[in-house]
Amino acid sequence: MIRSAASQDLPALVAIYNDAVLHSTAIWNDTTVDLANRALWLADRRTKNYPILVAAEDDAVLGYASFGDFRPFDGFRICCEHSVYVAEGARGRGLGRRLVEALFEPARALGKKVMIGGITGGNEPSIALHERLGFVRTGFMPGIGIKFGRPLDLVLMQKEL
């Protein structure tokens, strides 16, 4: 079931986010977050009517997706940048695809024309997911980040909504 995130989902959102911070280059942060941090994030998204969607099975949250501003300037108001994370044990079941698909309608309703994914170079599952959903690769920025002592490339993929 794909539904809007609620306060009781925050511990699961913290766990999924922190797993990506600690064990992957999907999130270019070195430090983990706590409940208060995610609560502020949820509140901030709500003030802008930007969705945070979760994939839930029984009581378990298996993944989430959301979008926010691409860049904080007026001219970028027709686009948004999304993120999607699925817990390791729940990957390959179509949840990531369904989560991102479920962002399209709320984005259109907010007047967004383009959705943008910023994907770490080499993240083939994410690149494949986005190609599957009709995103096209429109940018490549080599060596603009660093994590675990290694340089990171950024692949930009976008979809017209």
Ligand SMILES: CC(C)(COP(=O)(O)OP(=O)(O)OC[C@H]1O[C@@H](n2cnc3c(N)ncnc32)[C@H](O)[C@@H]1OP(=O)(O)O)[C@@H](O)C(=O)NCCC(=O)NCCS
């Ligand atoms: C990327 C991620 C969200 C994909 O979620 P998922 O639920 O495993 O993906 P799905 O099962 O919905 O797969 C959707 C499509 O993506 C492709 N795909 C997903 N994982 C793949 C893999 N490991 N190898 C090749 N293709 C893959 C498939 O083509 C699939 O197409 P199908 O629906 O025709 O089978 C998930 O691997 C994840 O959370 N990774 C860690 C965090 C991350 O990288 N997030 C993205 C940051 S940009």
